[in-house]
Amino acid sequence: MELFNKSEFNERRKKLYKKLSSGDIVIVPSAPTRYKSGTVEYLYKQDSNFYYLTGINEENCTFVMAKIGIKKYEALFIEENNPNIETWTGRRLSADEVKDINGMESVFYNDKCEDYMNSLLANGETLYYSYKQTGMNSPLDEDMNRIESLRKHFPNLTYIKNANQLIFPLRTIKSPSEVKAMEKAIEYTAEGVLNVLRKAKPGMFEYQLRAEIEYEFLRNGSRQPGFNTIVASGKNAAVLHYVSMKDVVKKNDLILIDIGADCCNYSADISRTFPSSGKFTGKKRDLYAALLDIQKTLIQFVKPGRSMREVDEKTIKLISKMLKSFKYIKDESGYFKYYPHSVGHMLGLDTHDVQGIQRKKPVLKEGMVVTIEPGVYIKEDSIGIRIEDDILVTKKGRRNLSADIPKEIDAIEDIMEG
Numbered sequence: 001m002e003l004f005n006k007s008e009f010n011e012r013r014k015k016l017y018k019k020l021s022s023g024d025i026v027i028v029p030s031a032p033t034r035y036k037s038g039t040v041e042y043l044y045k046q047d048s049n050f051y052y053l054t055g056i057n058e059e060n061c062t063f064v065m066a067k068i069g070i071k072k073y074e075a076l077f078i079e080e081n082n083p084n085i086e087t088w089t090g091r092r093l094s095a096d097e098v099k100d101i102n103g104m105e106s107v108f109y110n111d112k113c114e115d116y117m118n119s120l121l122a123n124g125e126t127l128y129y130s131y132k133q134t135g136m137n138s139p140l141d142e143d144m145n146r147i148e149s150l151r152k153h154f155p156n157l158t159y160i161k162n163a164n165q166l167i168f169p170l171r172t173i174k175s176p177s178e179v180k181a182m183e184k185a186i187e188y189t190a191e192g193v194l195n196v197l198r199k200a201k202p203g204m205f206e207y208q209l210r211a212e213i214e215y216e217f218l219r220n221g222s223r224q225p226g227f228n229t230i231v232a233s234g235k236n237a238a239v240l241h242y243v244s245m246k247d248v249v250k251k252n253d254l255i256l257i258d259i260g261a262d263c264c265n266y267s268a269d270i271s272r273t274f275p276s277s278g279k280f281t282g283k284k285r286d287l288y289a290a291l292l293d294i295q296k297t298l299i300q301f302v303k304p305g306r307s308m309r310e311v312d313e314k315t316i317k318l319i320s321k322m323l324k325s326f327k328y329i330k331d332e333s334g335y336f337k338y339y340p341h342s343v344g345h346m347l348g349l350d351t352h353d354v355q356g357i358q359r360k361k362p363v364l365k366e367g368m369v370v371t372i373e374p375g376v377y378i379k380e381d382s383i384g385i386r387i388e389d390d391i392l393v394t395k396k397g398r399r400n401l402s403a404d405i406p407k408e409i410d411a412i413e414d415i416m417e418g
Ligand code: GLY
Pocket: 227, 258, 259, 269, 351, 373, 388
């Protein structure tokens, strides 16, 4: 399913161009093919900045935009079909087909790329290159080597900056079509949740629960999960990103799932926790009910003008109070042992969307989508509970995009009972 039309991509590129000063050049390459082992590829996932601006899901492409003097330049270079490509990986889009998807006028094959780039780069002053920030001791990846080579070939480039600083602020605010894509991803995810609630029982392996979830993702139209599925039972639920899913579910386990289907490259991100027996009982029931109350309070706390830092601070207060009442901690400073993450993050083309902005705990604005995912992880009792919903910030408040995915105790028990 494609939810975006030419005008959506035209609009995004127009907004990007508005941010450019004379001498600015923006280069955004498509994601490289990544290999699982030897020549076996991972399923392709496009670079999020590249997809945002072009709507194209193919590799070996480069988007470029520049403002030199008052002249606008914009082009997309793609790989041309040839018999070898067609035999091994299938026909790629032609230049005309690409134009039809994203409304760009200048779509060329890669053999034209070098000349076009040479003349732009020789006249530019600031290069905004879209790259993934890496640490000072990590090996230089393909992008870093390319940037280094551009720096040497074009010493006229005074500044080389990350294009994220131009594109991320645009990606932060979701358009109605982007919200629609996320709603679809959430709809597929809901099917996965319902199916696993119906099928889960003690004795099953965690990976068998994963199968029940991802079967529904794919059956409904998701190409792949937005991130690695987490199914964690009992003590494994206290491991935040437990992805090995190798254990057998036991009789009195709580099972934590953290899952998200993908639609048009947009990801859902939902966590639910439920009892393997189908009934919440004893302390597990009380802890779940208390955390659910907190999660609902936090969702109501989301509104424009409030910052993610404030939501984090409120979460710590509420969870600390809860942990004290269950006698796990004596004062607030002890909360981190049982709640060692933040309350949420922005969501979109990346599951942890626009990370650079996210880390600064931004002020919420209409059109942002954030997750609200408080959790408590009690290793000594083999308990981990996380409840996560995807929240759209609206003009006056918020809309829970995943409100239909059951999380009330009665609702979960009813579905599990069958
Ligand atoms: N699924 C990863 C997260 O919740 O942040």
